[in-house]
Amino acid sequence: MNAEWNSMSQTAEYEVVVVGGGIAGSFAAATAAAEGAEVVQLERKPRERGGYIACGDAMKSPEDPKKYPGPIDMGEICADESVLVDGEIDQIEWWDHELDERTVLPYADHSNVIDRYEFGQHLLDQVADLGADQHFNTVVQGVIQNGQVSGVEASRDGDPVTYEAEVVVDGAGAQSILQDMISFEELSAVEEVSFEQPHYTHFGSAYREVVETEEPVEFSNAIVGKPLEQLGYVWYFPRTPTRINVGLGFQMSQQPVPLADRLGRDMNAEPALPDAQVAERFGSPNKLGSSIALRRPLDSMVAPGYLAAGGAAATTHPISGKGIRGAAISGYSAGVHAARAVHAGDTSEASLWGHNHYQFVQHGEAGKLASRDAYNIAASSQSIDVLRAVAALLPQEEIKSIVGTKSKIDGLGDLASVVIGAAKNFLGHYREGSFEHLGVSNRNLYEVFEGVWTARSYSNKYETHYEAYPETRGGFSLWRDDRDQLDEAYYDSLELDTADRKY
Numbered sequence: 314m315n316a317e318w319n320s321m322s323q324t325a326e327y328e329v330v331v332v333g334g335g336i337a338g339s340f341a342a343a344t345a346a347a348e349g350a351e352v353v354q355l356e357r358k359p360r361e362r363g364g365y366i367a368c369g370d371a372m373k374s375p376e377d378p379k380k381y382p383g384p385i386d387m388g389e390i391c392a393d394e395s396v397l398v399d400g401e402i403d404q405i406e407w408w409d410h411e412l413d414e415r416t417v418l419p420y421a422d423h424s425n426v427i428d429r430y431e432f433g434q435h436l437l438d439q440v441a442d443l444g445a446d447q448h449f450n451t452v453v454q455g456v457i458q459n460g461q462v463s464g465v466e467a468s469r470d471g472d473p474v475t476y477e478a479e480v481v482v483d484g485a486g487a488q489s490i491l492q493d494m495i496s497f498e499e500l501s502a503v504e505e506v507s508f509e510q511p512h513y514t515h516f517g518s519a520y521r522e523v524v525e526t527e528e529p530v531e532f533s534n535a536i537v538g539k540p541l542e543q544l545g546y547v548w549y550f551p552r553t554p555t556r557i558n559v560g561l562g563f564q565m566s567q568q569p570v571p572l573a574d575r576l577g578r579d580m581n582a583e584p585a586l587p588d589a590q591v592a593e594r595f596g597s598p599n600k601l602g603s604s605i606a607l608r609r610p611l612d613s614m615v616a617p618g619y620l621a622a623g624g625a626a627a628t629t630h631p632i633s634g635k636g637i638r639g640a641a642i643s644g645y646s647a648g649v650h651a652a653r654a655v656h657a658g659d660t661s662e663a664s665l666w667g668h669n670h671y672q673f674v675q676h677g678e679a680g681k682l683a684s685r686d687a688y689n690i691a692a693s694s695q696s697i698d699v700l701r702a703v704a705a706l707l708p709q710e711e712i713k714s715i716v717g718t719k720s721k722i723d724g725l726g727d728l729a730s731v732v733i734g735a736a737k738n739f740l741g742h743y744r745e746g747s748f749e750h751l752g753v754s755n756r757n758l759y760e761v762f763e764g765v766w767t768a769r770s771y772s773n774k775y776e777t778h779y780e781a782y783p784e785t786r787g788g789f790s791l792w793r794d795d796r797d798q799l800d801e802a803y804y805d806s807l808e809l810d811t812a813d814r815k816y
């Protein structure tokens with residue numbers, strides 16, 4: 314144990330307290346410990362259930378150190394066959410049975426559908442090996458603050474424990490309870506506390522089951538998406554040819570969908586998934602649900618004595634399979650900057666600012682996610698039937714760029730091919746009258762194409778703006794005001810009503 318423990322008052326003192334035993338919490342705890350800080354990681358689940366988390370489990374390039382930075386040895390994790398890093402996934406498929414559409418896109422560098430539980434167990438082992446204490450069965454129920462966030466109150470194996478800390482890292486996932494408990498406006502900071510508290514409509518709800526089939530499925534090398542009546546999709550992600558992660562998610566700003574029922578109806582009607590039965594884990598059906606962040610990364614992820622990472626900081630983009638990676642990068646950053654601030658003896662907002670700057674500029678992943686959010690906003694302004702029609706119309710190159718299998722298509726040649734490709738597809742569908750029963754008019758389609766052009770242009774503007782994210786706290790308010798103006802100009806160009814303006 315590397316902290317001071319007072320058994321009379323049930324109080325433990327650490328330099329860094331990390332809440333959460335998921336991806337962000339594990340990368341943060343491992344990194345801060347490797348940087349020489351006294352760290353404890355708190356997780357509400359028991360040790361043997363660590364890593365048992367609702368996820369589609371799609372994970373690209375797990376051994377790329379840019380996507381998984383820091384002291385966690387991803388090579389060691391990927392070498393264990395039970396984690397299922399095999400690179401077998403080499404295409405993305407979009408099935409819209411009603412429109413008789415099956416779009417197939419090659420996945421250039423191959424991908425994986427991992428066993429998230431096995432992966433999480435390895436992560437927790439490495440956190441311990443790197444020198445952090447770990448307290449499982451420990452539910453954080455309160456926050457201590459006195460100008461700074463200075464610890465948490467928890468129930469450990471049912472007994473109350475106070476954890477005092479110089480820095481608290483929030484890796485408690487999307488809709489973190491810590492953010493409800495902290496009074497950010499009462500923390501002391503020059504100007505105001507910069508931390509951005511997200512709105513509930515910025516989250517989605519997602520649910521998944523792991524099912525088994527008797528015969529191998531014919532899409533075992535593909536991750537498959539299918540339309541949902543609300544903005545969102547149903548997925549079939551095969552871990553192995555007979556073990557499939559199936560799930561669905563929707564945005565909380567839309568009408569709620571009864572997730573388990575809707576998934577059951579989908580699977581019962583799906584000929585490519587015959588006789589699927591839910592697998593068991595821990596003696597129960599392997600079914601899990603959770604919330605997901607469906608917004609750009611928080612404008613600022615720091616407050617005095619406090620850093621947020623992963624789902625808690627919205628640095629994750631689950632829709633395009635960047636949820637695990639985004640949590641790892643921001644967890645690493647939180648660990649580095651928490652340890653540095655502790656060593657400097659200054660855990661003010663200004664001292665922790667490097668956590669924001671690293672992600673938006675030095676690493677840059679958070680800036681890219683923020684700029685791509687322009688596409689989510691454009692899509693949210695359209696009805697789902699119009700989007701289905703567009704998915705059928707868009708040429709594959711354009712879809713590839715939107716879903717991120719290809720980092721960029723920008724040149725004039727590419728743009729011309731998009732227009733020509735869409736026009737060709739449009740003619741085909743027009744002759745067949747494919748979209749009439751969806752109630753989608755040519756005018757609707759034209760508006761979406763216009764929206765995609767606008768989104769592309771604003772996505773570039775956002776990217777430039779996030780590349781100029783301020784290096785110090787001082788420049789933040791001005792930067793945010795300019796970004797807010799960019800938001801307004803974008804909403805105006807999409808002719809969004811006030812109620813539909815996301816931020």
Ligand SMILES: Cc1cc2nc3c(=O)[nH]c(=O)nc-3n(C[C@H](O)[C@H](O)[C@H](O)COP(=O)(O)OP(=O)(O)OC[C@H]3O[C@@H](n4cnc5c(N)ncnc54)[C@H](O)[C@@H]3O)c2cc1C
Pocket residue numbers: 332333334335336337338355356357358364366367368369370371372451452453454484485486487490519520521560601602603604605622623624625629630631634635636637638640
């Ligand atoms: C259904 C679903 C499908 C997804 N599919 C994909 C996908 O295919 N690919 C992808 O890359 N991403 C996907 N994501 C997103 C991805 O799972 C998340 O981005 C990622 O798990 C975020 O990691 P995290 O560490 O921030 O949070 P989490 O993984 O949620 O971990 C948070 C941890 O904190 C613990 N905790 C919470 N509150 C407390 C408390 N009060 N006290 C103590 N401990 C607490 C929790 O028990 C948990 O272990 C999906 C998400 C969902 C919900």
